[in-house]
Amino acid sequence: MHEAVVERTLDAPPDEVWAALTEPDRLAAWFWPWQPRIAFVPTPGAAYSFEADHPTSGPLAVDGRVLAADRPGRLAFTWRWTDEPGPTTEVDIRLGDLGGDTQIVVRHRRVDLESTADDYRRAWTDLLDRLASYVER
DSSP: OEEEEEEEEESSOHHHHHHHHHOHHHHHHHSOSSOOEEEOOOSTTOEEEEEEEETTTEEEEEEEEEEEEETTTEEEEEEEETTSOOOOEEEEEEEEEOSSSEEEEEEEEEESOHHHHHHHHHHHHHHHHHHHHHHTO
16 A cells, blocks of 8 residues: 655644634635535544536545544544545544644555555645645735
């Protein structure tokens, strides 16, 4: 198995980053640029879903279950592309307090191919760019 790891320092406190990662309205403001519909409750065992209409490829959807939600330090959940017959993977997000800034580390685990891990690395880099723009404004 492979994993994609992406790290970044955000110019925002951990509580603000946590809110952007766990509150559906805030998630929808930055996660995907195609007006996503998000159902998410940061409670272990809770089901979640992210859906959007991509302008060129059509419907896009991810779902899974929350594995851990330890405010404001760790959020973990399973990840499954709803319309693709691939394996369920796991995302583990850690937030560290750097005295007002936040170190965020995303580990996307249980990925079957290195090429898929590379795709997830690029995707999470883009996502963290959008998250940074959202929380640092």
